[in-house]
Amino acid sequence: MAGSSLLVLIDDIATVLDDVALMTKAATKKTAGVLGDDLALNAQQVTGVKPARELPVVWAVARGSMINKVILVPAAVAISFFVPWLVTPLLMLGGAFLCFEGFEKLVHKFLHREEDQKRKAELHEALKDPGVDLRAVEKDKIKGAIRTDFILSAEIIAITLGTVTTQTIGMQFMVLAVVAIMVTVGVYGLVAGIVKLDDGGLYLSQKDSRILQQLGEGVLWLAPYLMKTLSVLGTLAMFLVGGGILVHGFTPVYDAIHHFAEGLSGLAVTLVPTVANGLFGVVAGAVLVALITPLARWWQARSA
Secondary structure: OHHHHHHHHHHHHHHHHHHHHHHHHHHHHHOHHHHHHHHHHHHHHOOOOOHHHHHHHHHHHHHHHHHHHHHHHHHHHHHHHHOHHHHHHHHHHHHHHHHHHHHHHHHHHHHOHHHHHHHHHHHHHHHHOOOOOHHHHHHHHHHHHHHHHHHHHHHHHHHHHHHOOOOOHHHHHHHHHHHHHHHHHHHHHHHHHHHOHHHHHHHHHOOOOHHHHHHHHHHHHHHHHHHHHHHHHHHHHHHHHHHHHHHHHOHHHHHHHHHHHHOOOOOHHHHHHHHHHHHHHHHHHHHHHHHHHHHHHHHHHHHO
16 A cells, blocks of 8 residues: 555656756747857856856856746745736736847947947956955956846746746746756856866867867867857847747737738748747847837936
8 A cells, every 4th residue: 555655646746857857948949049048148257357266157157047046936926826827917028138148248349349349448457456355356246247147047046937827836936946956057067167178279280180289279169159159049039938928918910920821831821920029029129129229328428
């Protein structure tokens, strides 16, 4: 009897874990845009730090990220339990923020390129000054990265919550917790690997083996392009994911896109709605940037 009960319990646990795994997979797909951006942003946050301090900085930001999620996961579950009607507006807000941030990046890249290069040059010159407190610079970088992580983590939790709103509170908590842990470990593990990639390449390039030397030189060549690629893919995914969320919230747009796709066949059935979501995300981002940027400047001028 006891053995039978144990088998039933194990079967129940396996079923729950299987459900959690399926919903976690679905939620992770929807948060891809934020994850790509999160990865690129956090890898960029440690630039300018001494090589020996890169991993400690990544670890400090990872700890802050986990604290962020310890706050956000229970808050999300509480919202789902006490004010479930708020989940959809939060999801739409997260989608809008993704589109806004994506388009703002494009605007900044093409219109403020010289300012960015000047700022980076000033940072490098400042770091060469022996009078500069590198610990203070490091602390500022960590605080900035944790603040950025909080916003991105809130987006991830909101998108994940929108995926599991029909489930029980216990199931919602489990999925949110699993996604939070996976995202933190995955993102910061990859960030740690990326920031030390050039060190690995340099190490291999100094080996006696010609094959290892060529491999190391290839890694050194690849490292900066990897960062650029992650940034581009992260921005693209932000439009696709954010646009997809917004399209689902605007029923006429959603119906029009899928009605058009019904007449297609093959790869186009999947590709056309995806591209349409991305284009809608770009348009939404442009509108939001056009509306919010003047208001933000006015508020800054008023507060000064």
